[in-house]
Each structure stands twice: as C-alpha cells, then as structure tokens.
Amino acid sequence: MYEHDVIVVGAGGAGLRAAIAAHEAGADTAIVSKLHPVRSHTGAAEGGINAALREGDDWELHAYDTMKGSDYLADAPAAETLAQDAPEETIQLEHWGMPFSREDDGRVSQRPFGGLSFPRTTYAGAETGHHLLHVMYEQVVKRGIQVYDEWYVMNLVTDDAADPNDRECHGVVAYDVQSGNVEGFKANNGVILATGGPGQAFDHTTNAVSCTGDGHAMAYRAGAPLEDMEFIQFHPTSLPSTGVLISEGVRGEGGILYNAKGERFMFEYGYANNSGELASRDVVARAELTEVNEGRGVNDEYVHLDMRHLGEERILDRLENILHLAEDFEGVDGLVEPMPVKPGQHYAMGGIDVDENGQTCISGLYAAGESACVSVHGGNRLGGNALPELIVFGKRAGRHAAGDDLGTAEIETGYGPDVEDETETELPVQPGSAGLDTAGGVAADGSGVATETDGLLERAVEAERARVDHLMDKDDGVQHAQIRAKLQKAMTDYVNVFRTDEGIRKALRVIRECREEYQNVYVDDPSxxxxxxxxxxxxxxxxxxxxxxxxxxxxxxxxxxxxxxxQENQERDDENWLKHTLISWEDGEPNIFYRPVILEGEKTYEPKERSY
Amino acid sequence: MSTQQEQPQEPESQEAPEDPEMRGTESPQQERLKEKEQGLAQEEAVDESDVEGETVHLKVFRYDPEVEGKQEPRFDDFYVPFEKGMTVLDAVMYARDEFDSSLTFRHSCRQAVCGSDAFFVNGRQQLGCKTQISDLKQPVRIEPLPHQEVVKDLVVDMDHFYDQMHAVEPYFQQEELPDGDLEEQRQSRENREKVKMSTRCIWCAACMSSCNIAAGDNEYLGPAAINKAYRFAMDEREDEEIKEHRLRIVEQEHGVWRCQTQFSCTEVCPKDIPLTEHIQELKREAVKKNLKFW
Structure with missing residues (x-):
C-alpha cells in the first residue's frame, strides 16, 4: 500500500498544476497516471490560453464572452474566477520559462479567437498545449514530486454512506501496467481526478486513444453526479480521415472556409454575418454540416479551409505545426492547396460536478480540467478557454485538497435542496446496470463502495484483484474492442452535431446492448x-x-x-432550461435531476440572443 | 534483452504449421490463437476477391517474458486490409483489435505529439502514427526501439531515457523575475526563434535509439537530453551564470564531447530538430567559456 496526503489521478495540464499547488501548500503529493506525464493529451492543444493581460481588455470582458459563449449555461462564479485568475496563471507559466510567441517589444503575443471581444489568446506557435504540458512537467521534476507513471487507476475507495453528500473518498486502487500488480493508494487529504475528456465515446474525435472518461465513470459510480454531459463540442476543423485537429488559430489568423462551389458560406448563406469563420465553434460546425447535407460539401463529406493567402512567412511563423499535420495526416500541402476539414468530437463541456474549489459532493474527492464541470463552459466552450481552466482550477483543487482556505464556494454540488427531479421523459430502455448479473464485479455496479471504513482500502484492492482474475481466467466471450467499436459508432451516428429524439433513443438501446455484451467480456492476453x-x-x-x-x-x-x-426543438428555451442536467448513479440506476444555473456573480449576465 | 542481438535470426515460430491438425490441441489460449489464424486466412481470401483488394503484410516483433511461446522473441505475420492514408499505427491497431488483442505497443494521441509510438520500422526509428504504410516496402517489419530493454512486444523500458532527460536539470532556473504585478520577462523574437526547434522535443527516444555512442556508453546523456540542455542554455531569459552551470553539466565526460557527429539522431527525429547542430553549438560554447574538454 502507498500513502500520500494528496493523490492526483492524471498528469495532463490540470493534474500537474494541481500537484504543484498541493506540493507548494505543504502536502505530500503524488501523481498516479496511466501515461507518463509528457504523453498526456494536453500536449495536443494547439490554439492558446485566454487571459486578459493587455490594456483595453479586462477580466469582465473575458467573463462576459465566456458567459455568452456558454449560451448562458455557465455558472457566473466559475466564469468570473476563470477570467480573474487566468492572467496571473498565464504569467506564472511565462516565469516558468514557457516559450510563448513574442511581440517586437519582447512581450508575449496574443491573437484573436472565435467568440472573443478582444484578441486575448496567448499562444506558443500552434503548439501551445505541448509547451504548457512540458513546462509544467519540468516544474514537477524540479520539485521532486512523486509520479507513478503507467499506473492505471481502476477505482476510487469510498465509503457507502446512504447519501453521497455524506461519503468520503479515502484513496484509489491502481494497477501497475508494467508488472500487473494491483495496489492501494491511501489519500490522507484528498484525491483529485484530472483524467481528461471522454472523447473515445465517439469514433471521429480529435481526442487521444487514452481519453476514455475514466475519472468521470469512477466518480459517477462512487456517487458524485455528472453534469451537463449532453454538451459535447464538435470542433469545426478536424481532418476527415483521422480526426486530427487543425487549430482555430488558422481562422484566427485569417483562414477562410469554402464549400465545394467555392463560396465563403459563413457569410454567403448567413450563418454568421458579423464574425464569419470566427463565430463560436458550434455555429461553424453546424454550418459546415448543413453545407454538406445540402449538397455543397466537397466529396459530400467536408469543406475547405484555405490559409494560402496568409503567405508563407506568416504561416511559418505562427502556424507551422499546421503544415506538418496537414501533410502527415492528410497528405495536403497547406501552402499550395486548401485543407479538407469537417467537424469532429473535440471536447466535453460537462463533467464531474464540482464547485469553484474543485470539490465534489463527496468529501475528499476533487476533479479538475476537462473531467470536471465547474461549470465554466456551459453549453459551449470558447476556443482558448480550456487551457486557462486547467491551470486556474487545477491550482485551486490542489490548494484546497492540501488544506488551504479558499473561502466558501458559491456553487453547490450533489443532490441538494435546490434541485428539481426529472419526471417527464419516458426512456426507451432501462439504463444503468438494470439488475444485470454482476458476476466478478465486472458490471458497472458501483463496486468500490464498501460498508465500513476500517479496512476499506484493503477490501477495495481485493475486489479489483478479483475482477482482474475473473477477466483473465475467463476463456471466451466477447472482446472489449468489439463492444467499444459498436458504442463509438452509435454515438457518432446518433448523438452527434445534429440530434433527434429518435436517434438518441436508438443510441440508448445500443448502449444497453453494449452493457449486456460486456457481461460476457474477457481478456484474451494471458500475461x-x-x-x-x-x-x-x-x-x-x-x-x-x-x-x-x-x-x-x-x-x-x-x-x-x-x-x-x-431537430424537434430548434429554439433555446430559457423559461424551462436555464438549469444544469445532473445524473447520479444510485443503486445501479441513473437518477436525473436539475440545478438552476447561476447567472449572477460579481456581475449579472442577462441571457441574450447569441449571434456572431 | 536487446532486439539488436536477436534481430538477425528468423525465429522458427514465425509461421504456424499449415495443417491445423499438426498443431495439436493445447491450452484454450492456443485454441483461440488457432481460431484467429483461421479467421485471418478467411480475411485474406475476402480481401483478395475485393475490388480494393490490397492487404498490408506486417511482420511484428513479439516477446513476452511470461507467456509460453513468446519468451523467445519471434515475428508474427499479420495481413491487414489497406486503406488510403493508413499509418503504421493504424495497421498495428487493426491487427490488435481484429486478430490478436495481446499485441502490445504504446500509443495515445495519433498525431505525433505524445511521443509514445516510436518503433523500429523497416530498420529505421519512426513514429508509427506519422509513417504512411504506402511509403514502406512490404512486408513491413515492425520492431521495438533498438538499444532499449524490451518489456513486451513493441514496448521498451523508457526509464533510462527519462533518467538522462532528468540529469540535465530540465527546468527553468531564473530566480530573479521582473518587478510588478503580471510583469513578464522579455524575450526577443530572435531568441525565441533560436530555441524554438529545441522546444519541440516529444521525448520519443528515437534519437537515443539511433545513436551508436549511446549504444556503447550507457552513461552518455544522449541527443534528447543534450537538446533539452540547449533549450535552456540558449534561452536569454536565464542568467549567464546559470548558463555556465548548464554548460558544465553537458561538457562532462559523458556529455557533448562523446558525440561523433554521425547525424543519425537528426535523421530520425520526427520533429526535425537539428540535434547534431545543437550538440555542436554547445561544444563551441563550452570552448568559448574555457571549460575543459575530454
């Protein structure tokens, strides 16, 4: 058994920042990650970090843009905290040596991004995430923070108080990938989940193969609700064959979108008469698919993103990485031809329900980064707002878990007095474990929730060992890859950019089938x-x-x-839906409820029509 | 165990016997393998009659210290349907998901930034995700990175590589920062440009694996770590005395002077970092500072 004060699960931007903050606050901190830190998917972020650094800009404008971009589903205290803390955290990265792009006077460069009222996206070429990740890993090395890399966290160790709000998280159970050992990690102060996004739920995604929503699922089964999970961002410019991301920076620098007829459709068909290509991501993604659906797509599949007019010098200076990506993954030279692009799953606005200090309703359980939902992004995340979220809320979670006083949170978590139960929707199938046989504990049955605190960790370790033995001793059945492929296809077919009631119901039936098939899953590799x-x-x-x-x-x-x-409801419905969707796992069944959005913080954000 | 030594032998277990009867009945695992091979043969038949028709022949290095039949390294053949734009990573993922789930390799981002999937492909260190199948001669031979211990199949032990990276104090060390709230350090565009290429390293270890010197001298810092030192030593935001400290680290016995400028590291670097040039420049800097050399 291993023991630390704070255990951070995941070593991307949020996890590393949380670990550094917890360490600086005096806690014995360790990172447990299924990847070596520099392999984390933060490294693939291209665009930049929104921060109000310059004259003419201020945090209020950043917060306003964020609330508008969210379609008024972000919580004001979260958006304001992000906007207020981002400048200091961005400069902190500069002080740690991050190689930002520079202006003539030697100060860090900023550029325009979609949905921003000021060019506040601070960047390092088109590989900002790579530099951010490496700079923070360097700081972890400098501080000698313990990293258990290539350890896969299997489950949380939580007691089973009837009300999740009374539960406490005591640690995690993890598996050393290299040796196969299953061990317990006791967390004296807290566990911080920073496990990234769930993009692998879809089959055309910009996300890494590792983005499997592990933290989401573990927190969910332990009783912390997942919030606003329906809000998935489809990035308008991913390469058609692989899903590799082409940064919004291309459009920020002046890149233009054309349909097969050579029309600049963002303007010519009135999708965004003011901002054109730089409208919010959801607007551009829908515009592209509408072009394709109406027969104006290239090869009936994608549109063109053209940056040739920017000139070789500017492209090489600011977007060189894009040239490599287009060439290596699509065989296209962005200097001489337009690049094919289409929407791809990119980001989950929702996640584990936390407050602005990173805490879930379960005592000692935190989440930060894409795995969490504070909520900063609401219905739609602005480009350049993910990286500041990692550093701002990663730091807060780390400090709070280490015992620093950050004041009382304004955002509520869990099932509380203000929530409203879902009563109206009839479901096509029974979701959740639905009484399926849970032999060997392989079904999503809330395992890891034990009865007494004494020996809790030991029992959780034994449960996971038994599960591993079951999966490995079983000699036939279904292999996971088959189930995963089926799930991904259903999600991309039916829960994509354009959604219908009927399609979503189909997806739920397929998910149920996947769950049933998973009862019979086995691991073929005997090693x-x-x-x-x-x-x-x-x-x-x-x-x-x-x-x-x-x-x-x-x-x-x-x-x-x-x-x-x-499709059935093409209007925003502020009367009924200025509220977050929360889903918690209760005795093997999803329980759906709602909490009102907070539109009042230091400022008030009156919902307006969102046009660009 | 190093693949370099094992590589010349064509392992006997490479081809399963033609006649399924000859293989006898063994463990359930082998039974399944057999079924898979039959499935594989069917796949091939289907593909040949297909209009597209093309399959890719992969020969993949296999080793597992605890699985019978894999303790002695061998090569397994996989026939994967070809698709336009298919990379080496796509091909081994297909082989794993469709034919043999025990086929093991590191991979994550699929876009040449996580640095997990450097393999030895047709005798050259390359990132699997960035290497087009259509550019390769068949059969495509895929092996783990040479000069590193093999853990299993295409997975090598990276600990030594990480140790060398950590040995150059790979973190910014400027203590004095500009006064004032939110005041950043200034850096000229030229200086940023100077360090730009060196900051692109993704720690894939292709360079280290390609380097003859590193193969012979286990303590040699290696191209990636020296490049990391370059990245800081050339950054004008750090003070002169820190730069000198950094030069002392890289000019030690197993540092820059070991490099014999063979350019193998530069040739295999998937990020086109001019590694050899960076090593040379640090040698020149060390001479300028009158540091002793070996």
Missing part, C-alpha cells in the same frame, strides 16, 4: 506484463457509463442550446 488488453477492457466499461450519461442528457434536454441541437 500480467504490460497487459493493455486488460487496461482497455476496464476503459471500455468506463466509456459505456459515460456514453449513457451523454445520451440521457441529450434525450431529456428538449431545447437547442450551445452545442446541443435538437
């Missing part, structure tokens, strides 16, 4: 050494749970807001 088959089998189970919450959220929210578009 304890670096058994990625076993790890991925665990991940696939997490994806089933997460995909179900995405589809459930999409089904119940019968309005169009931000990235969530419904």
């Amino acid at each position: 304890r050494t670096f058994n990625t088959d076993l790890q991925q089998t665990y991940e696939t189970r997490n994806l089933i749970d997460v995909a179900e919450t995405i589809a459930l959220g999409a089904l119940v929210r019968n309005e169009f807001r931000g990235a969530h578009w419904r």
Whole structure:
C-alpha cells in the first residue's frame, strides 16, 4: 500500500498544476497516471490560453464572452474566477520559462479567437498545449514530486454512506501496467481526478486513444453526479480521415472556409454575418454540416479551409505545426492547396460536478480540467478557454485538497435542496446496470463502495484483484474492442452535431446492448506484463457509463442550446432550461435531476440572443 | 534483452504449421490463437476477391517474458486490409483489435505529439502514427526501439531515457523575475526563434535509439537530453551564470564531447530538430567559456 496526503489521478495540464499547488501548500503529493506525464493529451492543444493581460481588455470582458459563449449555461462564479485568475496563471507559466510567441517589444503575443471581444489568446506557435504540458512537467521534476507513471487507476475507495453528500473518498486502487500488480493508494487529504475528456465515446474525435472518461465513470459510480454531459463540442476543423485537429488559430489568423462551389458560406448563406469563420465553434460546425447535407460539401463529406493567402512567412511563423499535420495526416500541402476539414468530437463541456474549489459532493474527492464541470463552459466552450481552466482550477483543487482556505464556494454540488427531479421523459430502455448479473464485479455496479471504513482500502484492492482474475481466467466471450467499436459508432451516428429524439433513443438501446455484451467480456492476453488488453477492457466499461450519461442528457434536454441541437426543438428555451442536467448513479440506476444555473456573480449576465 | 542481438535470426515460430491438425490441441489460449489464424486466412481470401483488394503484410516483433511461446522473441505475420492514408499505427491497431488483442505497443494521441509510438520500422526509428504504410516496402517489419530493454512486444523500458532527460536539470532556473504585478520577462523574437526547434522535443527516444555512442556508453546523456540542455542554455531569459552551470553539466565526460557527429539522431527525429547542430553549438560554447574538454 502507498500513502500520500494528496493523490492526483492524471498528469495532463490540470493534474500537474494541481500537484504543484498541493506540493507548494505543504502536502505530500503524488501523481498516479496511466501515461507518463509528457504523453498526456494536453500536449495536443494547439490554439492558446485566454487571459486578459493587455490594456483595453479586462477580466469582465473575458467573463462576459465566456458567459455568452456558454449560451448562458455557465455558472457566473466559475466564469468570473476563470477570467480573474487566468492572467496571473498565464504569467506564472511565462516565469516558468514557457516559450510563448513574442511581440517586437519582447512581450508575449496574443491573437484573436472565435467568440472573443478582444484578441486575448496567448499562444506558443500552434503548439501551445505541448509547451504548457512540458513546462509544467519540468516544474514537477524540479520539485521532486512523486509520479507513478503507467499506473492505471481502476477505482476510487469510498465509503457507502446512504447519501453521497455524506461519503468520503479515502484513496484509489491502481494497477501497475508494467508488472500487473494491483495496489492501494491511501489519500490522507484528498484525491483529485484530472483524467481528461471522454472523447473515445465517439469514433471521429480529435481526442487521444487514452481519453476514455475514466475519472468521470469512477466518480459517477462512487456517487458524485455528472453534469451537463449532453454538451459535447464538435470542433469545426478536424481532418476527415483521422480526426486530427487543425487549430482555430488558422481562422484566427485569417483562414477562410469554402464549400465545394467555392463560396465563403459563413457569410454567403448567413450563418454568421458579423464574425464569419470566427463565430463560436458550434455555429461553424453546424454550418459546415448543413453545407454538406445540402449538397455543397466537397466529396459530400467536408469543406475547405484555405490559409494560402496568409503567405508563407506568416504561416511559418505562427502556424507551422499546421503544415506538418496537414501533410502527415492528410497528405495536403497547406501552402499550395486548401485543407479538407469537417467537424469532429473535440471536447466535453460537462463533467464531474464540482464547485469553484474543485470539490465534489463527496468529501475528499476533487476533479479538475476537462473531467470536471465547474461549470465554466456551459453549453459551449470558447476556443482558448480550456487551457486557462486547467491551470486556474487545477491550482485551486490542489490548494484546497492540501488544506488551504479558499473561502466558501458559491456553487453547490450533489443532490441538494435546490434541485428539481426529472419526471417527464419516458426512456426507451432501462439504463444503468438494470439488475444485470454482476458476476466478478465486472458490471458497472458501483463496486468500490464498501460498508465500513476500517479496512476499506484493503477490501477495495481485493475486489479489483478479483475482477482482474475473473477477466483473465475467463476463456471466451466477447472482446472489449468489439463492444467499444459498436458504442463509438452509435454515438457518432446518433448523438452527434445534429440530434433527434429518435436517434438518441436508438443510441440508448445500443448502449444497453453494449452493457449486456460486456457481461460476457474477457481478456484474451494471458500475461500480467504490460497487459493493455486488460487496461482497455476496464476503459471500455468506463466509456459505456459515460456514453449513457451523454445520451440521457441529450434525450431529456428538449431545447437547442450551445452545442446541443435538437431537430424537434430548434429554439433555446430559457423559461424551462436555464438549469444544469445532473445524473447520479444510485443503486445501479441513473437518477436525473436539475440545478438552476447561476447567472449572477460579481456581475449579472442577462441571457441574450447569441449571434456572431 | 536487446532486439539488436536477436534481430538477425528468423525465429522458427514465425509461421504456424499449415495443417491445423499438426498443431495439436493445447491450452484454450492456443485454441483461440488457432481460431484467429483461421479467421485471418478467411480475411485474406475476402480481401483478395475485393475490388480494393490490397492487404498490408506486417511482420511484428513479439516477446513476452511470461507467456509460453513468446519468451523467445519471434515475428508474427499479420495481413491487414489497406486503406488510403493508413499509418503504421493504424495497421498495428487493426491487427490488435481484429486478430490478436495481446499485441502490445504504446500509443495515445495519433498525431505525433505524445511521443509514445516510436518503433523500429523497416530498420529505421519512426513514429508509427506519422509513417504512411504506402511509403514502406512490404512486408513491413515492425520492431521495438533498438538499444532499449524490451518489456513486451513493441514496448521498451523508457526509464533510462527519462533518467538522462532528468540529469540535465530540465527546468527553468531564473530566480530573479521582473518587478510588478503580471510583469513578464522579455524575450526577443530572435531568441525565441533560436530555441524554438529545441522546444519541440516529444521525448520519443528515437534519437537515443539511433545513436551508436549511446549504444556503447550507457552513461552518455544522449541527443534528447543534450537538446533539452540547449533549450535552456540558449534561452536569454536565464542568467549567464546559470548558463555556465548548464554548460558544465553537458561538457562532462559523458556529455557533448562523446558525440561523433554521425547525424543519425537528426535523421530520425520526427520533429526535425537539428540535434547534431545543437550538440555542436554547445561544444563551441563550452570552448568559448574555457571549460575543459575530454
């Protein structure tokens, strides 16, 4: 058994920042991550970090843009905290040596991004995330913070008080990928989940193969609700064959979108008469797919993103990485031809329900970064707002877990007095474990929740060991890859940019089938050494749970807001839907409820029509 | 165990016997393998009759210290349907998901930034995700990075590489920062440009694996770590005395002077970092500072 004050799960931007903050606050801190830190998917972020650094800009404008971009589903205290803390945190990165792009006077450069009223996206070429990740890992090395890399966290160790609000998280159970050992990690102060997004629930995604929503699923099964899971951002410019991301920076620098007829459709068909290509991501993604659906797509599949007119010098200076990506992954030379692009799953605005200090309703359990939902992004995230979220809220979670006083949170978590129960929607199938046989504990049954605090960790370790033995001793059945592929296809077919009630219902039926098939899953690789088959089998189970919450959220929210578009309801419905969707796992069943959005912080944000 | 030594032998277990009867009945695991091979043969038949028709022949290095039949390294053949734009990573993922889930390799981002999937492909260190199948001669031979211990299949032990990276104090060390709230350090565009390439390193270890010197001298810092030192030593935001401290680290016995400018690291770097040039420049800087050299 290992023991630390604070255990951070995941070593991307949020996890590293949380670990540094917890360490600086005096806690014995360790990072447990299924990847070596520099492999984390933060490294793939291209665009930049929004921060109000310059004269003419201020945090109020940043907060306003964020609230508008969210389609008024972000909580004001979260958006304001982000906008207020981002400048200091961005400069902190500069002080740690981050190689930002520079102006003539030697100060860090900023550029325009979609949905911003001021060019406040601070960047380092088109590889900002790579530099951010490496700079923070350097600081972790400098401080000698312990990293357990290539350890896969299987479950949280939580007691089973009847009300999740009374539960406490005591640590995690993890599996050393290299040796196959399953061990307990006791956390004296807290566990911070920083496990990234759930993009692998979809089959056309910009996300890494590792983005399997592990933290989401573990927190969910332990009783912390998932919030606003229906809000999935589809990035308008991913390469068609691989899903590799082409940064919004291309459009920020002046890149233009054309349909097959060579028309600049963002203007010519009136999708965004003011901002054109730099409208919010959801607006551009829908415009592209509408072009394709109406027969104006290139090869009936994609549109063109042209940056040739920017000139070789400017492209090489600011967007060089894009040239490499287009060439290596699509065989296109961005200097001589336009690049094919289409929407791809990119980001989950929702996540584990936390307050602005990173805390869930379970005492000692925190989440930060894409795995969390504070909520900063509401219905739609602005480009350049993900990286500041990592550093601002990663730091806050780290400090709070280490015992620093950050004041009382204004945002509520869990099932509390202000929530409203879902009563209206009839479901096509029974979601959740639905009484399925849970032999070997392989079903999503809330395992890891034990009865007494004494020996809790030891029992949780034994439960996971038994699960591993069950999966490995079983000699036939279904392999996880088959189930995963089926799940991903259903999500991309039915819970994509354009959603219908009927389609979402189909997806829920397929998810239910996946869950049933998973009862019979087995791990073929008989080795304890670096058994990625076993790890991925665990991940696939997490994806089933997460995909179900995405589809459930999409089904119940019968309005169009931000990235969530419904064919039957093409209007935003502020009268009924200025509220967050929350789904918690209760005795094997998802329980859906709502909490009102907070539109009043230091400023008030009156919902307005969102036009660009 | 190093793949370099094992590589010349064509392992006997490479081809399964033609006649399924000859293989006898063994463990359930082998039974399944057999079924898979039959499935594989069917796949091939289907593909040949297909209009597209093309399959890719992969020969993949296999080793597992605890699995019978894999303790002695061998090569397995996989026939994967070809698709336009298919990379080496796509091909091994297909082989794993469709034919043999025990086929093991690191991978994550699929876009050449996480640095997980450097393999030895047709005798050259390359990132699997960035290498187009259509650019390769068949059969495509895929092996783990040479000169590193093999953990299993294409997975090598990276600890030594990480140790070398950590040995150069790979973190910014400027203590004195500008006064004033939110005041950043200034850096000229030229200086940022100077360090730009060196900051692109993704720690894939292709360079280290390609380097003959590193193969012979286990303590040699290696191209990636020296490049990391360059990244800081050339950054004008750090003070002169820190730069001198950094030069002392890289000019030690197993540092820059070991490099014999063979350019193998520069040739294999997937990020086109001019590693050899960076090493040379640090040698010149060390001479300028009158540091002793070996």
